[in-house]
Amino acid sequence: MLSPGYYFSFMRKLNDILNPLELGQLAISSFGICFGILRLSSENLGFGDFIVSFLYMAGIISQFAVDCGVGTLLYYQASLLPEAVYASNWMGLTNNALRKDIIFFLHHSQRIPQLTAYNLFDIHMMSFLKVIRVAFSLFTLMKNL
Template sequence: MTARYSIEVFACSYFGIALTLQGYVNSIVDCTIVAFYGQCELQLKLLRYNLEHLTDLDDVDLQEGTINENTLSYIDDNLIKKRLVHCVKHHQKIIWFLSETQSISNEFVTLQLSVACWTICMSVYKLVTVDMFSGEFFLTIGYLNCMLMQFFMYCYHGSQVLVESEFIAESAYCSNWVDISPRSRRLLLIFMMCCTRPLVICAAKIVPINLESYLAVLKASYTLFTILHKK
């Protein structure tokens, strides 16, 4: 009897430690991927700031003579071209970084989103069948909150990346482009046209990860729960 009790304690301890470590690993993976999305969002904000202040002149530029004595003359094309080239390279780096992030995390994110609808539905269905004041009820509530938060983190930051990328062209237009030469305006216009396509984070290269997808999954989960509950 003592040996059997010892084996049960060891088995419970082993599974408890294993599940705890697995939970920590999943949390680390989620936080890492979301941090990469947040980095893309931050870089897009920096790019938008640089575009909005594309024609600003600091003290160094004035000392180097980037603006002529005539205050009505255009800002030096070389300065604008240099800054615009930097913005173009920055934008290309952001696209590359986002592509690399998706290629690394695509399988994991796709699996998470694939089981999210079914997991949320089964958790809600289980809440209806168990006693409200039981320990199983509170465990299911905690698990459901974790799933919703995990799914929300991906969709929120994916939506933020989409929104920031959509306003790149608008940020370029908000710059004082009237003070640059027609040649520089054409270059800026070409860059704006290249930025009209927003950056969309997708699961399985098909399903966009944004708040609309989050609401769609919740709606599908509720529909599935309604069907099961009626039966």
């Protein structure tokens, strides 16, 4: 059985690798969506420019949606682990050392590891909605200037 430290060290290493990428993705997505909407709302936009701008925005949104979907999926799968271990009939074990290990695992698996961007933002679907809101707020601000 893998220890809970293994899962936390895996998520820590994954976060260390992905932190700058995810934070950059948050910023680029916010500004990219904002400028894409601003471009789409311009009055003298030809059909070809409209298609290119729309595809650009769809690409940025889908790229960030995939990141947030993976973060949500990782969190969900990690949250199922303590329940699965608890439901594994561990109370009927006769080996006390193994029972203590399982209790230790259950205790330490209550903290669910999560994909983050420098611990400033958790990467999940709610973050996706927040980025969309920020992008529309930036668009409104720029449109009113």
